[in-house]
Amino acid sequence: MKIMNFSAANCKSCYKCLRSCPVKAIKFENDQAEIIEDRCIACSHCLLICPQNARKVVSDLSDVKKAIYSGKKIIASIAPSFAGNFAMETGKFVNVLKKLGFSFVEETAIGAEIISDFYMNYVKNAGEGIYITTACTSVNYLVEKYFPSLVDYLIPAVSPMIAHGKLIKEFYGEDSYVVFIGPCMAKKTECQSYFNNNYIDAVLNYDEIHQWIEDANIDLDSMNTQDFDRNSASRGRLFPKFGGIIQCMGEDLKKQNLKVISVSGSDECIDLFTSIQNGDINNIFVEASSCKGSCTGGPDMVTGNHKYYTKLENVNKYLASRKADAVNNISISESNIDLSRTFIDKSFKRDLAFDYDIKKILQSMGKHTPEDELNCGVCGYNTCREKAQAIYEGMAEPNMCLHHMRNKAESLTNVIFEHSANCILFLDGSMNIIELNPACEEVFAVRAANIKTLPVSILMDDTDFKTVKETGVSIIGKKVSYSNYSVIFIQSVVYLPKQDILMVSMVDINNQEENRKKFNLLRENTLNSTQEVIEKQMRVAHEIASLLGETTAETKMLLTKLKKIVETEDGE
Ligand code: SF4
Numbered sequence: 248m249k250i251m252n253f254s255a256a257n258c259k260s261c262y263k264c265l266r267s268c269p270v271k272a273i274k275f276e277n278d279q280a281e282i283i284e285d286r287c288i289a290c291s292h293c294l295l296i297c298p299q300n301a302r303k304v305v306s307d308l309s310d311v312k313k314a315i316y317s318g319k320k321i322i323a324s325i326a327p328s329f330a331g332n333f334a335m336e337t338g339k340f341v342n343v344l345k346k347l348g349f350s351f352v353e354e355t356a357i358g359a360e361i362i363s364d365f366y367m368n369y370v371k372n373a374g375e376g377i378y379i380t381t382a383c384t385s386v387n388y389l390v391e392k393y394f395p396s397l398v399d400y401l402i403p404a405v406s407p408m409i410a411h412g413k414l415i416k417e418f419y420g421e422d423s424y425v426v427f428i429g430p431c432m433a434k435k436t437e438c439q440s441y442f443n444n445n446y447i448d449a450v451l452n453y454d455e456i457h458q459w460i461e462d463a464n465i466d467l468d469s470m471n472t473q474d475f476d477r478n479s480a481s482r483g484r485l486f487p488k489f490g491g492i493i494q495c496m497g498e499d500l501k502k503q504n505l506k507v508i509s510v511s512g513s514d515e516c517i518d519l520f521t522s523i524q525n526g527d528i529n530n531i532f533v534e535a536s537s538c539k540g541s542c543t544g545g546p547d548m549v550t551g552n553h554k555y556y557t558k559l560e561n562v563n564k565y566l567a568s569r570k571a572d573a574v575n576n577i578s579i580s581e582s583n584i585d586l587s588r589t590f591i592d593k594s595f596k597r598d599l600a601f602d603y604d605i606k607k608i609l610q611s612m613g614k615h616t617p618e619d620e621l622n623c624g625v626c627g628y629n630t631c632r633e634k635a636q637a638i639y640e641g642m643a644e645p646n647m648c649l650h651h652m653r654n655k656a657e658s659l660t661n662v663i664f665e666h667s668a669n670c671i672l673f674l675d676g677s678m679n680i681i682e683l684n685p686a687c688e689e690v691f692a693v694r695a696a697n698i699k700t701l702p703v704s705i706l707m708d709d710t711d712f713k714t715v716k717e718t719g720v721s722i723i724g725k726k727v728s729y730s731n732y733s734v735i736f737i738q739s740v741v742y743l744p745k746q747d748i749l750m751v752s753m754v755d756i757n758n759q760e761e762n763r764k765k766f767n768l769l770r771e772n773t774l775n776s777t778q779e780v781i782e783k784q785m786r787v788a789h790e791i792a793s794l795l796g797e798t799t800a801e802t803k804m805l806l807t808k809l810k811k812i813v814e815t816e817d818g819e
């Protein structure tokens with residue numbers, strides 16, 4: 248199931264998401280961003296950074312509400328970074344969650360603590376080697392998909408979230424409903440994975456909880472406080488801090504003959520894993536998280552509004568406050584639950600382009616020489632060659648190169664501007680000439696270099712131009728005559744308000760006018776001639792008619808006479 252992607256309607260193909268994606272798992276087709284699941288490590292940075300908020304994330308909130316209404320036992324497992332994200336007293340927060348419908352509220356730190364013990368036992372038994380912690384789902388995906396040769400170095404333990412889910416189901420029963428509440432979307436994908444096996448039923452992010460609290464109109468001021476339903480010792484609460492896992496493992500880890508490294512941020516993780524993969528670093532225990540500042544920073548660290556140090560301060564205050572009243576009412580050491588899991592090679596097949604293909608693709612982006620390869624990163628790829636490889640794999644399109652598109656547009660515009668038979672003129676908002684093309688130079692007998700920046704009124708009447716600027720209504724196809732230059736134009740004037748520029752295009756219709764005049768004369772002559780012919784014909788017709796009339800009368804007279812003669816002869 249696809250948990251996260253982009254909504255087609257909102258994407259404006261700015262490539263900010265791709266620039267922020269550490270593994271370039273976003274495909275662009277027809278100017279639309281799409282997350283390719285096989286390549287994605289679920290860090291969610293791209294979704295948070297999108298300026299158009301073009302995100303589409305599957306939410307479990309309605310399922311959680313349904314579970315509440317159905318009367319199930321609902322248990323919240325709160326990630327240890329919560330103290331940095333909810334500006335209210337912890338006891339109040341617990342009570343707010345109860346008010347929303349949760350039956351019990353616990354800290355995921357309980358799971359973190361038993362996972363740190365698992366790590367320690369594993370390291371103690373295995374001895375020297377390379378170890379990578381597995382609390383961060385994105386880091387797990389990063390290793391499985393991009394560094395498969397390091398899969399065996401991942402400590403084979405479930406995440407603190409799943410460890411806690413198992414503890415909860417064991418304690419509250421299999422029919423209880425466990426909701427993990429945390430900072431990252433990667434946990435949503437982990438919840439869907441086969442090894443979760445329904446220990447976690449739903450995942451809600453802090454944003455979803457903030458929204459739910461707001462929608463429920465809860466009066467926070469009047470809320471009482473209450474403690475978590477079960478508490479662990481405080482070590483697990485260190486997990487969300489940078490270096491917190493190593494700190495949580497304490498002295499025992501220091502006794503091992505291992506270097507320890509804490510690394511946060513996907514790019515830093517990639518850097519370290521590359522060194523390990525190359526065999527440059529050995530005998531090391533790595534605490535890795537894909538968000539800068541670990542879970543306290545959270546995915547928000549990619550946005551400009553992360554407030555990392557405020558969150559860290561709040562987490563530290565919370566840790567200090569709990570030390571005093573640390574109550575351990577869970578005997579987790581006695582738990583027999585299975586915390587192990589396996590990691591597998593999830594690398595995907597990449598078609599690597601030959602140099603010949605790369606050159607061809609670069610040429611399709613107008614990059615014919617090494618100097619043309621600007622490697623500016625605007626398209627989302629670090630180099631033009633990386634981008635060419637992505638095009639080869641079907642992940643990108645040539646038109647994503649801004650420089651290529653600009654050059655293309657400029658050269659097309661230049662060809663039209665320079666070679667058009669029509670006059671084209673650009674004016675600024677104050678009716679001064681910005682640019683005019685060679686056709687204009689010829690008709691108005693001026694040189695562009697001499698006339699630029701001067702008022703257009705020195706060439707022609709500017710009344711129409713001013714009207715278009717004032718009203719914003721274009722004049723299209725108006726016939727105008729500039730008698731000083733003996734020209735007649737069909738003139739169009741368009742105002743571009745954003746640029747405060749007027750574009751005037753003038754189609755010379757002098758020849759058409761001449762032809763029209765000639766045609767009118769010809770038509771007039773033809774009409775006159777036709778009229779003459781008609782009149783002549785009428786005259787002839789009349790004459791024929793009158794002649795016919797005369798002869799008819801004479802014939803009638805003769806026949807009458809003849810008839811009378813015949814009648815007379817008969818009567819004798
Ligand atoms: S950040 Fe990505 S998804 Fe958002 S508008 Fe830009 S290209 Fe589209």
Ligand code: SF4
Pocket residue numbers: 264267268269270271272273282283286287288289290291292293294
């Ligand atoms: S979630 Fe992370 S890995 Fe996946 S596409 Fe977005 S930025 Fe890339």
Ligand code: SF4
Pocket residue numbers: 612620621622623624625626627628629630631632634647648649650651
């Ligand atoms: S020049 Fe173009 S292809 Fe090269 S990195 Fe910049 S935008 Fe990408």
